Amino acid sequence: EVQLVESGGGLVQPGGSLRLSCAASEITFTDSYMSWVRQAPGKGLEWVASINQDRSEKYYMDSVKGRFTISRDNGKKSLYLQMNSLRAEDTAVYYCARVIVVIPVTYGMDVWGQGTTVTVSS
Amino acid sequence: DIQLTQSPSFLSAYLGDRVTVTCRASQGISSNLAWYQQKPGKAPKLLIYAASTLQSGVPSRFSGSGSGTEFTLTISSLQPEDFATYYCQQLYSYPFTFGQGTRLEIK
DSSP states (O other), X not given: OOOEEEEOOEEEOTTOOEEEEEEEOSGGGGGOEEEEEEEOTTOOEEXXXXXXXXXXXXXXXXXXXXXXXXXXXXXXXXXXXXXXXXXXXXXXXXXXXXXXXXXXXXXXXXXXXXXXXXXXXX | OOOEEEEOSEXXXXXXXXXXXXXXXXXXXXXXXXXXXXXXXXOOEEEEETTTEEOTTOOTTEEEEEETTEEEEEESSOOXXXXXXXXXXXXXXXXXXXXXXXXEEEO
């Protein structure tokens, strides 16, 4: 079973940058679509970005387009989220998740990491 | 963007009760809907995908139904471990939006 472990969260000032990482422990990572989902304190879940296996498809929520970049290194079995120009409203727990896709249908997110906390504050 | 509206937002029920949560989509999404359970401080857990398919390892007291714009999650007999927050998510088109959540508490 794929296990996912996020890292890289922390406290950053508005306008600053952070790079989140998600390490997968099982080889099927290379065959998997992956996503980032966040949850602001006391709020619901919010999909942030997704990437396909060969990095040819990347999708973002509107409020992070141009500021966040999703990427992956299949050799290292790792997923990343580069976050620039951070705002207070980006404060959240960020989860990486594996996405079940049988083209052309996307079914859901079946494996989740434990989350890493990002706090944007001066 | 497709909006998902869950009802109710809060539900109080007894052990053994049958409960239903509804998720309505702002436009048709076929059967591209998933349900998740989240407990405080934990990551979400996939319960149901494709609107009605039970994820491996999920107890059979959970079931899902619906297609198009209206979907339901039913728990047939509430167990202590079921008290949590439940979210629907549409995976029909990007952005993959979630419902606002339904918090289920013990009465």
